[in-house]
């Protein structure tokens with residue numbers, strides 16, 4: 001069972017998500033190949049979130065030392081921002097959370113750094129599309145497995161591996177809450193039933209090679225086991241009577 005939110009509560013999460021969407025866009029636009037470092041992006045994220053009246057949900061969450069998870073190339077998620085400038089041809093995943101007036105939003109986007117290879121661009125396109133296909137399944141009465149099965153099928157039909165070790169989650173007044181696991185793989189028709197008023201994060205992590213991952217000694221950084229490129233796209237959504245509503249966009253769709 002997920003926690004059910006009222007329409008007023010969902011509007012508070014929408015306000016949080018609107019801030020987050022703008023921050024992600026501005027961060028993406030600020031990347032200068034060979035110059036901008038992940039630490040620069042992290043500082044900018046913290047500044048922008050605070051200017052908007054929020055706080056970064058990730059900072060100090062379970063001890064995470066930054067406002068943003070910044071994951072470059074074969075890093076899947078939870079990269080700790082470094083001082084090393086991003087290079088032309090890299091891909092960089094920015095994963096951010098905003099707490100605005102006690103309500104969280106969580107979203108991730110993988111950006112190209114300058115001109116990237118066709119292969120890398122295809123990975124970004126497939127991962128982003130798998131997110132939207134998964135979101136489309138998030139309707140009242142559907143099951144959690146419907147989301148994962150859809151994401152997995154699309155990703156694997158494109159020859160990529162969908163990460164199993166990390167999953168989406170419920171969100172609200174906590175960054176992670178019930179339902180605690182929304183996998184990006186699974187079996188349609190299985191799992192808990194989705195209900196109107198649930199707010200969840202769907203977040204496929206897709207590797208160009210194997211779905212297997214390894215965690216570095218820092219206890220955070222997750223990399224693809226075969227050093228293949230990895231992409232990550234995430235939205236916070238609300239399940240409404242008329243279907244999924246994406247909360248982490250700047251404009252209403």
Ligand code: MG
Pocket residue numbers: 095096097106107108203234
């Ligand atoms: Mg996230």
Ligand code: MG
Pocket residue numbers: 106107168169201203234
């Ligand atoms: Mg998340």
